Amino acid sequence: MSDSSRPHFRQRLRASLAFALVNLVLVWLIALRYTPYLEVPDDVLGISYLILTWMGHFALLTLLAWLPLGLLALVLPRRTLWLPAALLASAGLWLLLLDTGVYAQYRFHINNFMVSLFLDDKNGDIFSFPLSTWLIVGGIALVLLLAEAWLAARLFASPRVQRLPLWRGVTLLMMAMIASHALHVVADARYRTSVTQQVGIFPLLFPATAKDFMEEHGWLDPRAARAARVDLNKQSPDTLQWPRTPLSCSPQDDQPNVLFIVIDSWRYDEYGPENTPAMYDALADEGRRYADHFSGGNATRTGIMSLFYGLTGNYYRLLQDTQTPALLITQLQEQGYEMGIFSSASLDSVGFDRSVFASIPELRPAAEGDTPVVRDRNMTEAWLEWQASRQRDNANAPWFSLLFYDAPHGYAVPDDLEVPFEPAAESMDYLKLGPETDPTPYRNLHRNAVYFDDQLIARVIKELQDNGEWDNTVLVVTGDHGQSFNDFGKNYWGHNSHFAPPQTRVPLILHGPGIPAGEHDGTTSHLDVAPTLMRHVLGCSNPFSDYSHGRDLLDSTLDHDWVSASSYLDLAVIEQDRITVIDGAGGWKVVDHQLAPQEKTISPAVFEAMQALKQFYPE
Numbered sequence: 001m002s003d004s005s006r007p008h009f010r011q012r013l014r015a016s017l018a019f020a021l022v023n024l025v026l027v028w029l030i031a032l033r034y035t036p037y038l039e040v041p042d043d044v045l046g047i048s049y050l051i052l053t054w055m056g057h058f059a060l061l062t063l064l065a066w067l068p069l070g071l072l073a074l075v076l077p078r079r080t081l082w083l084p085a086a087l088l089a090s091a092g093l094w095l096l097l098l099d100t101g102v103y104a105q106y107r108f109h110i111n112n113f114m115v116s117l118f119l120d121d122k123n124g125d126i127f128s129f130p131l132s133t134w135l136i137v138g139g140i141a142l143v144l145l146l147a148e149a150w151l152a153a154r155l156f157a158s159p160r161v162q163r164l165p166l167w168r169g170v171t172l173l174m175m176a177m178i179a180s181h182a183l184h185v186v187a188d189a190r191y192r193t194s195v196t197q198q199v200g201i202f203p204l205l206f207p208a209t210a211k212d213f214m215e216e217h218g219w220l221d222p223r224a225a226r227a228a229r230v231d232l233n234k235q236s237p238d239t240l241q242w243p244r245t246p247l248s249c250s251p252q253d254d255q256p257n258v259l260f261i262v263i264d265s266w267r268y269d270e271y272g273p274e275n276t277p278a279m280y281d282a283l284a285d286e287g288r289r290y291a292d293h294f295s296g297g298n299a300t301r302t303g304i305m306s307l308f309y310g311l312t313g314n315y316y317r318l319l320q321d322t323q324t325p326a327l328l329i330t331q332l333q334e335q336g337y338e339m340g341i342f343s344s345a346s347l348d349s350v351g352f353d354r355s356v357f358a359s360i361p362e363l364r365p366a367a368e369g370d371t372p373v374v375r376d377r378n379m380t381e382a383w384l385e386w387q388a389s390r391q392r393d394n395a396n397a398p399w400f401s402l403l404f405y406d407a408p409h410g411y412a413v414p415d416d417l418e419v420p421f422e423p424a425a426e427s428m429d430y431l432k433l434g435p436e437t438d439p440t441p442y443r444n445l446h447r448n449a450v451y452f453d454d455q456l457i458a459r460v461i462k463e464l465q466d467n468g469e470w471d472n473t474v475l476v477v478t479g480d481h482g483q484s485f486n487d488f489g490k491n492y493w494g495h496n497s498h499f500a501p502p503q504t505r506v507p508l509i510l511h512g513p514g515i516p517a518g519e520h521d522g523t524t525s526h527l528d529v530a531p532t533l534m535r536h537v538l539g540c541s542n543p544f545s546d547y548s549h550g551r552d553l554l555d556s557t558l559d560h561d562w563v564s565a566s567s568y569l570d571l572a573v574i575e576q577d578r579i580t581v582i583d584g585a586g587g588w589k590v591v592d593h594q595l596a597p598q599e600k601t602i603s604p605a606v607f608e609a610m611q612a613l614k615q616f617y618p619e
Helices: 006-037 044-073 078-106 112-120 131-157 159-163 166-189 211-216 222-229 277-283 300-309 313-321 327-334 372-393 440-466 526-536 604-613
Strands: 257-263 288-294 338-343 399-405 473-479 508-511 518-525 562-566 571-575 579-582 588-591
Touching (some): 006 078, 006 159, 006 166, 044 166, 078 131, 257 300, 257 440, 300 313, 300 562, 313 562, 327 338, 372 440, 399 440, 518 526
Parallel strands (some): 257 399, 257 473, 338 399
Antiparallel strands (some): 473 508
16 A cells, blocks of 8 residues: 555544444434333442443444444545445444334344244234334435435545544543443442343343452452342332232231252153152152143253243343342242242352342352262251251241252262162263263263252151141242253253253142142143242232233143243243244244254244233333
8 A cells, every 4th residue: 555545544444433433422312212121220330330331332332333334444435435334324223223122022132033023923913013104114214324325425525534533532432331341240249230230221232240250359248248238128120010910919827838849950751760769759649740841941040030930031131130039939028938048059150149039138058068969968958957947946937948959960979879770970071972972871870860869858858747747838849951961863961052852841740738639741831830839829819910921730721832941042932843942142943842953934832922022021
């Protein structure tokens, strides 16, 4: 490049950057359409985060969109550069405007699946617009394009642009963006919802966190920070209409106890006289088994949250960001239940301290121990000690408890255990697994870990029976999600990787007063558990649709046509013969229950699911 041409490309580059920064103002203004779905903060930290993130994050998105134009400025002459500039800016602003509309309806941002849904929505079940709306939309697009063309032509021709401190402005905006992430690190560690609840409205925002790092270095005591922020009277955020009407609940005269026994990674085919003899002996004749039951997730976070909230997975981020506890938990507390939450693994690491159990002031830390075997044993001992203390000091009060076992998740078995399943691997090493690996030794190791936990659970059952509480305790026995062992020869191992039955179908057995013994063959879901307990244990008379996507597990005709499940990023609609998977980036696919690809069409069940996604958002 000659010396005479170098200043020209610098002028074009600066002009294109000025064009982007002017459009940033328009981006800020259009983004105001997100604010009706934000609880505006009223403290200094929350207000500071809102201002810094508004400035910095949208500036980052605008500058990323500017990069193609900046590259074109290096090669195109100024007299033609206005055209791609106008087209890029118009498309970007129009996409943002469209995203604000999608967010208003569904509280998630536009993606490829929403485009496919729009194209397949021939009957207007999801999107229905009159002709006048289409004319207005077309008119706005045309006006926007003409305005951007005029702006680009003026800026690229103006010599004054060259004197503006553009790069200093960019530096300040990027400093604001970095400062907003630093504020989020502090707020997340200190459970400050005025900051964390804002995250969802910003498209493509992935805020920084460092709670574990700060705890490891002694800079933070997260349990003390959490305890200081717990609000026993916490209400749902304004951005969530949940419940849709106030709960109307009447405690029973003889309130039953409630005990959840949850085994991490427990497959649907690992319950029975051989694998879980203690539970089977106690529950086979007296319990109610659900033979076609699905978790609401293929991972711990979404599986447990579906169990306690009874909501589809798209609500979980908002519930966690706003630290909104499960209605089941708060209603138990309001009715005077003594709470005993016991877990082998950390509940904090999956966010349950700031979601499901956010209303419990002193949430117990994970059981002590270096292995899942030791932790599961110690957790059971701690529960037995809690029971003894409760019997001694407050025997007449009803109680709620969770026992969350972890040995199958860690493929952990005591060295001295006489295992029923052979041959069994000594440990699990995912790096050694492949499509040709024989799954039998690893599957048997997992089944032996379930067998080990069953022996611990036998002590829990015996305690209830010996103390005369067995018949007055509603027992919920289930898994948070399943586990894959290359079931279909596609090299899937573990969980959180697909939504077929090995990872989503789990055992569910209920036992207790008012629960008829037997087997239920219809399709059921984790989303049914909370509303069933709310009605039959806590006496809540509201329609289930006031606070849940689930139905009554004690209804003998219950048989869902479809159920939903989520991972940390993806959402699935599971039907009898197909599974529609929508990934976190908006891509989607259809597979059968053996993961074979199917014709890519949107079924009526998916349209129903999309309506459920927005059921509890204010209209």
